[in-house]
Amino acid sequence: MAMKPHAYLGRCLAFFVVFLLCSTMLQQIYVRLVVSRGTNATTDAQFYSEASPLTFLVMGDSHAKDGVDPSELGASAFNFASYGEGYFQTYWKLKRIVEEQPRQIETIILPLDDHSFASYRRYRIADTVYWQRYIDYLAVSRDHPELEGMTKFLTANLFGYFADGRSMAKALRKPEPLRSGFKPRPEAFWKLSESRRNLDATARARIHLGRGGFADPVLLEAFRGCLELGKAHGIRIVVVAFPVSREYGDALATYSARSVYRDEVDRILRSSPLTLFLDFQQVYFDRGEMFADPDHLSAQGSTEFSHLLGNTIRQSEAANVK
Amino acid sequence: MLFNSLEFMLFLPIVFVTYWYGAHRSLRLQNGLIVAASYVFYGWWDWRFLSLIIISSVIDFGVGLGLAATDEPARRKALLGTSVMVNLGFLGFFKYYNFFVDSLVRAGENLGLNLHPSTLQIVLPVGISFYTFQTLSYTIDVYHRKCAPTRDVFAFFAFVSFFPQLVAGPIERAKDLLPQFLHRRRFDLELAKDGTRQILWGLTKKILIADNLAASVDTIFANYESLSSLELLIGALLFSFQIYGDFSGYSDIALGTARLFGFELRKNFDTPYFSRNISEFWRRWHISLSSWFRDYLWIPLGGNVGSTFTRIKNIVITFTVSGLWHGASWNFVAWGLLHAVYYVPSILLGSSKGRRERQASAESILVSTVRELMQIGTTFLMTMLAWIFFRAPTLSDAVEYLTRIASLHRDTMTSYYREPLALIAFVVTVEWIQRSKDHPLQIDHLPNPVRWLIYLALIFLVLLLGRFGNREFIYFQF
Structure with a gap:
């Protein structure tokens, strides 16, 4: 019997090399087949394929992505929001857009919901490979060590597939078509029983706010950064509280997240006088058919809401002119 | 750590x-x-x-x-x-x-008394x-x-x-x-190699199976009051495999790690869900604890010697203490008592502790007899229902959960649970095929490249579909 584990360590090393080779191959497959066919990359491709100026550019998370149909805003528009996007990501994305100016932009629409500054969103930079296009992870690592920039840098470049097997399975299907970055969702929420609607709404609110930290300083700083970028480049910013179902609204009320961040957000908004804040949170409280789930608008909901949003912005502009 | x-x-x-x-x-x-x-x-x-x-x-x-x-x-x-x-x-x-x-x-x-002792x-x-x-x-x-x-x-x-x-x-x-x-x-090369394989299988059960099932289980048990009977049954099924993957996964990692340092620890799980009756289940589930209670509590109490009443009393005490060992809460006591109740028929009828029970189910053949499958199914169903007491936050929650199952309440499903059920099918299939081995990755008979392919496939399966977030092992709380 050997005293030392030379042979064992040799085998482990050999296996590790084979593992790394396979991992590199999988990473390439992931980047080429999954990331490039994903909703984010498809949206990017559509956005950068044209150079025409835009009256409205929608950015933010799934509330904005599912909530605004650009063709219903009544002007040239593009929905550049992405699922799971927090203000930290929005800031980096907006920074690149205003610096490189692939398209001229008049107004940017951003979300301001109860969970917009919830701490969990700062860490939730899923899809690290895609976000590497916008976020300099190494700079993040230097400026905000707590944001795990180095881990994300390594993940994006070596193990992007990590814990994302479900996306790989989806990528085998045909990519879903987007219309100026938008894809309508079916009205499913109102078909559920009342108890199920409440259950779903409570669960969603728990995901958004259950972990506390409603006024994360990093996210508030990123929000301030977005408004300053708009101001510096002469772009008007419209901040929108998106419509949610009554059930979700009731669940939100138990957390009172807005009261936690209100003062700080008010200060930020006052420092950008051209910014317009529109609160539509309760506008469809009694219309379940407007929702695909507790906090996302359905096809019908996004159509009606986009009309409403476009008209409201135009009216406010007219009022300002007067 | x-x-x-x-x-x-x-x-x-x-x-x-x-x-x-x-x-x-x-x-x-x-x-x-x-x-x-x-x-x-x-x-x-x-x-x-x-x-x-x-x-x-x-x-x-x-x-x-x-x-x-x-x-x-x-x-x-x-x-x-x-x-x-x-x-x-x-x-x-x-x-x-x-x-x-x-x-x-x-x-x-x-009793009408107003006591005010302080808790800490x-x-x-x-x-x-x-x-x-x-x-x-x-x-x-x-x-x-x-x-x-x-x-x-x-x-x-x-x-x-x-x-x-x-x-x-x-x-x-x-x-x-x-x-x-x-x-x-x-240093023993074969022991270390086998230990490494056992660690891999343990991590697979923890990260791929248990932690994935945990997400659905948490949702179902947190909202059981508004879910259908079928969904609650699925919740109990998922928890049965969550706790199995979690705890037996931990044991596999422990055994494998010990082997890397030249130690042999005792086997703690031996495909318990393929047991044909409750006494066999307890010879295959958390073996080190069951045998501890057998040797230091049940046998000193008199074990299987004495009148029927004495033997039942010994079993009830042993399982009640075992339940309490798991957690300081009445639902754990109820879980132990329920297993004692499951055990009583074997005392009344006289249990068969023959060689057959110590063997793996359907030893040396791929498929069990219908009779054996029914025994396995019945035993699993009994343990699955008992797990509800283990998982529910309180005794009254457990009773309400069971009552709601019995009420045959119907509602739309919140999820189809395809992925959790597929994961369960995966672990059951692998463990059934390899049930006579110490762990399923004892595949020395296969050529080296095939073995490596299996290890790689398992690692990438875990990396792609696993839940990562350092979720603690359930048994840490005990």
Whole structure:
């Protein structure tokens, strides 16, 4: 019997090399087949394929992505929001857009919901490979060590597939078509029983706010950064509280997240006088058919809401002119 | 430190290399390194509670020496009593103090008395139920002269704190594990290779199976009041496999890690869900704890000797204490009692503890007989329903959960649970095919490239579909 584990360590090393080779191959497959066919990359491709100026550019998370149909805003528009996007990501994305100016932009629409500054969103930079296009992870690592920039840098470049097997399975299907970055969702929420609607709404609110930290300083700083970028480049910013179902609204009320961040957000908004804040949170409280789930608008909901949003912005502009 | 954490991925190779390249020259160095590594491993969670392990070790080492030095019965009893009092005292204070105070207050309220004893903010030290039982087994065995007391302090401290099994078992007997600390370990390539495979399978069960199922289980148990009976049954099914993947996964990692250091720990799980009756289930589930209760509680109570009433009483006491060992809450007591009830028919009818039960189901053939499949199905269903008491936050929640299942309430499903059910099918299939092996990755008969392909496939399956977030092992709370 050997005293030392030379042979064992040799085998482990050999296996590790084979593992790394396979991992590199999988990473390439992931980047080429999954990331490039994903909703984010498809949206990017559509956005950068044209150079025409835009009256409205929608950015933010799934509330904005599912909530605004650009063709219903009544002007040239593009929905550049992405699922799971927090203000930290929005800031980096907006920074690149205003610096490189692939398209001229008049107004940017951003979300301001109860969970917009919830701490969990700062860490939730899923899809690290895609976000590497916008976020300099190494700079993040230097400026905000707590944001795990180095881990994300390594993940994006070596193990992007990590814990994302479900996306790989989806990528085998045909990519879903987007219309100026938008894809309508079916009205499913109102078909559920009342108890199920409440259950779903409570669960969603728990995901958004259950972990506390409603006024994360990093996210508030990123929000301030977005408004300053708009101001510096002469772009008007419209901040929108998106419509949610009554059930979700009731669940939100138990957390009172807005009261936690209100003062700080008010200060930020006052420092950008051209910014317009529109609160539509309760506008469809009694219309379940407007929702695909507790906090996302359905096809019908996004159509009606986009009309409403476009008209409201135009009216406010007219009022300002007067 | 969690087995499924990045820290452990760094910790294990460092300790391994130091152990075989730095500490291999002497037994004392090997044991000393194990003690140091184990204290780092435990102290990573909370260094303050290391004092409990050290006090337990010092007292039981001393009690062992004391028992070796005297034949006087009264003195020996006093020494054993000291060990039992200290170990159960720690357990009683940290784990059961608030439970007994709360229960006393409620009992007083029912009798019209207004009691106001104060409860304390007590943090339960991780693994206290495991290492106290392990050290107790040493002093009890030394007292009964089943095990020789050791004079090697390093070996004893290493036996008590051995990091692979410190916080969630297997609960080793001194007569099995302690002798392994008394001889210098030599590296065994085959043992290390098999240990590595067992670690891989354990991580698969934890990260791929248990932690994925946990997400659905948490949602179902948190919202059981508004879910259909079918969905609640699915919840119980998913939890049955979550706890199996979690705990048997931990045991596999523990056994595999111990093998890397030249130790053989006892098998803790032996495909328990393929059991054909409840007594077989308890010979296959958490074997180290079941046999501990068998040897130190059930047999001293009289075991299977005496009148039917006495035998039933012994079983009820053993399972009730076993339930209470798992958690200081009435739902764990109910879980234990329910298993006792399941056990009673085998006492009344006379159990068959023949060779057949110790064999794997459908030994040497691929498919069981219909009769055997029905036995397996019935046993699984019984254990699955009992798990509801284990998972529900309170006894009344468990009863309401079961009542709602029985009400045959219908509603739309919140999810189709395709992925969780597919994961269960995966683990059941693999374990069924390999049920006669110590663990499913004992595939030495296959050519090397095929084996490597299987390991790689499993690793990538875990990396792609696993849940990562350092979710603690369920049994850490016990």
